Amino acid sequence: MDSTLDVVLRLVAVLVVFLVLPLVVGQTEHKVMAHMQGRLGPMYAGGFHGWAQLVADGVKFAQKEDVVPAAADRRVFQLAPAVALLPYLLVLIAIPVGPHGFVGxxxxAGLFFVLAVMGVGVLGSLMAGWASANKFSLLGGVRTAAQLMAYEVPMLLTAASVAMAAGTVSLPGILDAFHWWWIPWQIVGGLVFFTAGLAELQRPPFDMPVADSEIIFGAYTEYTGLRFALFLLAEYAGIVVLCALTAVLFLGGWHGPMSGSLGWLWTLVKTGLLAFVVIWLRVSYPRLREDQLQKLAWTILIPLSLAQIALTGVVKVVIS
Amino acid sequence: MPESTVAAARAESYFAESYFHTYSVVGLVAVVGVLFVAVAFAAGHLLRPVAPTREKMLTYECGVDPVGEGWAQTQIRYYVYAFLYVIFAVDAIYLFPWATVFAAPGFGGTTLVEMFVFIGFLAVGLLYAWKKGVLEWT
Structure with a gap:
């Protein structure tokens, strides 16, 4: 009975985190972007500095008509937002938050599981792009597919480098093996992983699949109301997952002063700081062209990650 | 001998048990997610207005009537990347099982050299593609 209750609590906790943290990141993005650009951001909804803006947005999305274009492939079109969103929920359960088994x-095979499931999310964008029967959507979908090919390999290779350092692919196992000097040792891998992750999330400067000034909103052009909101939620849930994963793999997750009692706080702080960097990059850099991303990935990120693997292998064999 | 066999069998059944427990929890998360989406869609169905018109159902093309089919033919320039990607991704998978054991006692230097051969192959392949000019469009 106890273990059933335990599982139910974990499921509820994961769902709550999945619904709350992306909203926190979204609201932070409103405010941080506004202040970096010398304006106020939302100030009205909820009274205090527009804290309820995203709740108001949600209410608006829920009341909007759900338009499915007559030419679209109806079932696939309607299913796509769910396919884009759910992988990030699944990934959250495997991310360790604190020491002593504080994990969903x-x-x-956590690392493997996480990377495999995160890859599924892209299918949602592809389904949306193809099923919309819209030229902008199709272009967006093809760009999404191309982007997948650019970032997936450096991401896999740098994750493999961490698995080599730890000698395990279990995420809690990787954190148990962590020492502070892993951060300088794996720094190149960390930067490559984070950059590739930004490309997976289609965040600026890698947002050409949704480039609004070129192809309206890419694969999501035809979406309205709730289904559009789910795509947006998927993007912000993706930021949370990517930042948490980068924190766990490359920044030591719950390690830090007083990690015995405050480990979960360290994970949150590191994830939050990385999410801030994601927003900062959006404000700072112009969008790359599609072929510039490919060139960046194949001529810089992949050679760097191969070098990181070589470095990890040599150091690991020398010290053991 | 029999004792160790019993112990091994016991360890094996323990692993199997925790394996199935883990992935049944993961499966439950998937069920929760599907339920969440289903409830959201059902609630949206109850809340939102339905007032379709012919113009509203048209494919969006910046306000003018759509020209031709939505599934238009485009030049897919990415197919070379797709080949490269498949090669690299399949190779990267092999790194993971190797990564967990290569520094364990009894492996060490030789295994590391093998990995350098492996990475060398990947690097040469990449250099070849680079030299061939498939990584540049302009």
Missing amino acids: EAVD
């Missing part, structure tokens, strides 16, 4: 569920 310790998956043995």
Whole structure:
């Protein structure tokens, strides 16, 4: 009975985190972007500095008509937002938050599981792009597919480098093996992983699949109301997952002063700081062209990650 | 001998048990997610207005009537990347099982050299593609 209750609590906790943290990141983005650009951002909804802006947005989305274009592939079109969103929920369960088994569920092949499931999210964008029967959507979908090819390999290679350092692919296991000097040792891998992750999330400067000044909103052009809101939620849930994963793999997750009692706080702080960097990059850099991303990935990110693997291998064999 | 066999069998059943427990929890998360989406869609169905018109259902093309089919033919320039990607991604998968054991006792230097051969192949392949000019469009 106890273990059933335990599982139910974990499921509820994951769902709550999944619904709250992306909103926090979204609201932070409103405010941070506004202040970096010398304006105020939302100030009205909720009274205090527009804290309820995203709640108001949600109410608006829920009341909007759900338009499915007559030419679209109806079922696939309607299913696409769910396919884009759910992988990030699944990934959250495997991310360790604190020491002593403070994790949704310790998956043995955690690193592998996380990378595999995150890749599924892209299918949602592809389905949306193809099923919309719209030229902008199709272009967006093809760009999404091309982007997948650019970032997936450096992401896999740098994750493999961490697995080599730890000698395990279990995420809690990687954190148990962590020492502070891993941060300088794996720094190149960390930067590559984070950059590739930004490309996966289609965040600026890698947002050409949704480039609004070129192709309206890419694969999501035809979406309205709730389904559009789910795509947006998927993007922000993706930021949370990517930042948490980067924190766990490359910044030591819950490690820090007083990690015994405050480990979960360290994970949150590191994730939050990385999310801030994601927003900062959006404000700072112009959008790359599609072929510039490919060139960046194949001529810089992949050679760097191969070099990181070589470095990790040599150091690991020398010290053991 | 029999004792160790029993112990091994016990360890194996323990692993199997925790394996199935882990992935059934993951499966439950998936169920929760599907339920969340279903409830959201059902609630949206109850809340939102339905007032379709012919113009509203038209494919969006900046306000003018759509020209031709939505599934238009475009030049897919990415197919070379797709080949490269498949090669690299399949190779990267092999790194993971190797990564967990290469520094364990009994492996060490030789295994590391093998990895350098492996990375060398990847690097040469990449250099070849680079030299061939498939990584540049302009």
